[in-house]
Amino acid sequence: MTPPKIALIGAGSTVFAQNLLGDILSFSELANADIRLFDINQERLDVTEQVAHRVAQAVGAQPGVSATTERARALDGADFVINMIQVGGYKPATVTDFELPKQYGLRQTIADTLGIGGIMRGLRTIPVLADMSRDMERLCPDTLHLNYVNPMAMNVWGLARLSPRIKTVGLCHSVQHTAQELATDLSIPVEEIDFLCAGINHMAFYLKFEHQGQDLYPRLMELAASGQVPESNRVRYEMLRRLGYFVTESSEHFSEYVPYFIKRDRDDLIEKFNIPLDEYPRRCVSQIGGWEDLRVKLQNPDEPLEVNRSVEYGSLIIHSMVTGQPRVVYGNVMNSPSVGSGKLISNLPEECSVEVPCLVDRQGVQPTRIGRIPPQLAALMQTNINVQALTVEALVTGNREHIYHAAMLDPHTSAELDLDQIWALTTDLLAQHGDFIPRKLQAAD
Template sequence: MTQAPKIAFVGAGSTVFAKNLLGDILSFPELAGADIRLFDINQQRLDVTEQVTWRVAQAVGAKPTVVNTTDRARALDGADFVINMIQVGGYEPATVTDFEVPKKYGLRQTIADTLGIGGIMRGLRTIPVLAEMSRDMERLCPGTLHLNYVNPMAMNVWGLARLSPRIATVGLCHSVQGTAAELAHDLGLPVEEIDYLCAGINHMAFYLKFEHRGEDLYPRLLEIAESGRAPEWNRVRYEMLRRLGYFVTESSEHFSEYTPYFIKRDRPDLIERFGVPLDEYPRRCVSQIGGWEELRARLQDPNEPLEVKPSVEYGSLIVHSVMTGQPRVVYGNVMNSPQGGSGKLISNLPDECCVEVPCLVDRQGIQPTRIGRIPPQLAALMATNINVQALTVEALLTGNREHIYHAAMLDPHTSAELDLDQIWALTDDLLRAHGDFIPQGLQAAD
């Protein structure tokens, strides 16, 4: 009999995401008796998630133990797994600030949570909180496996590797498996019949192989791109396929702001031609916030059917494989030169960066796959993003505020739109607007 795992959900007030992961985890018979610890700083949202947890358990016939707490130490104490899904600063004021301040300079964004000036600011306010939490893990659950779902993914994993290397952390995203399903749909094929190999950095990994029963599917994908049949919402990625020869994992709205090619304030024709959804993330947030009360009522209503179906997230698969020994391959975000390893996972990317690669998971935990060299044009494009990540992490590690400005000046989208004086002034304005969300020493100069 597999021992019931102790699983801490950090940021459990993200009720819908927690519900999906709980449904996945509790649906495994070996995990049905899991010790679930729900932690959040918002007691009201936490109470809703607890009610939903019991409803999920009932729906799948599970009998977990559940703790609802605003005491982080209580949630982490002895945890085998820590699933992290926090958002430091929330939609208001932090996300609103990340969008509205740059607009004053004519700098428009779509998601702003991974790279760009918005991603830099999110990294500055998030990594210190994750590091503080990780130090708690070192004290309370040193053998835990930390499953991080928090963006900016690469910066966060990189920062934790430097600030808290004793805690095993893997960053998890759904872009690899999600995009594979999208491409399978475009080709009219069942995704479960697709064989692929993917590697790169989070939100900028590329399918090095994409096949169906031994047939290379890239000629068919290129035909879609060349014929103009790409879905309207996915034109950016199909255009990049034409230019690079490989398809990228993250969505077109994300990818459009990782490069200097698609969002230009003096080229509205580009925005229209490629269907770039400016201010997309705030729109989603406003919609979710507006619909929360109705959704909450449905989730809590015992007379309202609660649908529990498998999600595409890797979290439950990792927990199950570590607990039972059943081997699986997932895509994880880890450091390019793993501790105790020899050589790099992706040989033509820097030693010290976070990469997204296939990983074997079993009782031994996360075991990344060594990829070797990737096509040089892909490595070169990734380097433009890695530079920004590196400087943001360096600013936090050294307390050198100048590196924040350096990160902004090297960001592909920001530097394509603004001159150096504007970049410095914008960075000052954002640091000032975020106030105490930014660590002391990096806050705006008086």
């Protein structure tokens, strides 16, 4: 069997790359894979290259490992492309996405998926992904692109419009992480839970959650009604009470996808629902510190490198496609995967990105048709889809006005700011981000 060629784009995300490499190389069938590491930051790339060799040694694998700052070299002939870039980084881009809106009284928690921060992240990320996809069309047209980059739904949607030839599936860990959390809350081993989940990324819901054929929703509703829920999950349990279904993404994320929890002059809500404002910048600082710790650790040959399998789907998809072993994963794909194929979720728009269970084997990633989902869930998702659609439309058409329309329709932004404020903030953000935004969309002089 020819070793698969696997390119990691943005490999300077060393800790995440370490997890993925450990997952991949732990499979005997992938232990001699051709691993190509790419990043624009040479220092971080060097550290990840060291990590790759240390991981291989720890699991007894003998892969080919190469590192390059030339993206084309990493992509050339790749069977799989794993994407984990962050355009603009923590500084200046993420800091701008948080600090400038605060000047208008708009507070955020994560700002990487929706909201004004998510819109800006999409505007600076999708063009880079599209440029990379054009390279893939030339260098590895039959590759499978595994995207881990947020804003997930916008990215998958934007690539479907701008580079439809490349097969892309978006991967997140919110489905499996939340299943583990709920299993813990109910004191049931997660491997005994049977669930079905569907929706859009970060706003998918468990349509079925069972243990040995018994519906677990009555127990979850009792827990929600008791108020004795984990402090970190108060938002999601509150939404369970209101909607009847549990959402996959964390409470801190979800609090800024809706207009109910983060409100000006309502710090009582922040306290009641334990909402960690400015959470993502804190995580970034912690991750930067973690990278420094890892770099120092790697320089000590006596320090063991621990390798544990993660819950990420990437290695499972690669293994199933290489070996034919069938698996079910949750992936983000277009609601109509091909022309005339029909919708996977029938009461969501045909042209949007959805998160659904997918069968994976030698034939690739095959999404499951869900049909209708509960109407209240579809309606809530539509409020987020509106923002995604307009952001993608701005990038595809070059119409700057659609950026303002996206911000205007964003649930959290529109609940906090009036129209003049939304227009002014959007203009300021576009100007501040400068060349990270496509020139045709930059603020006028």
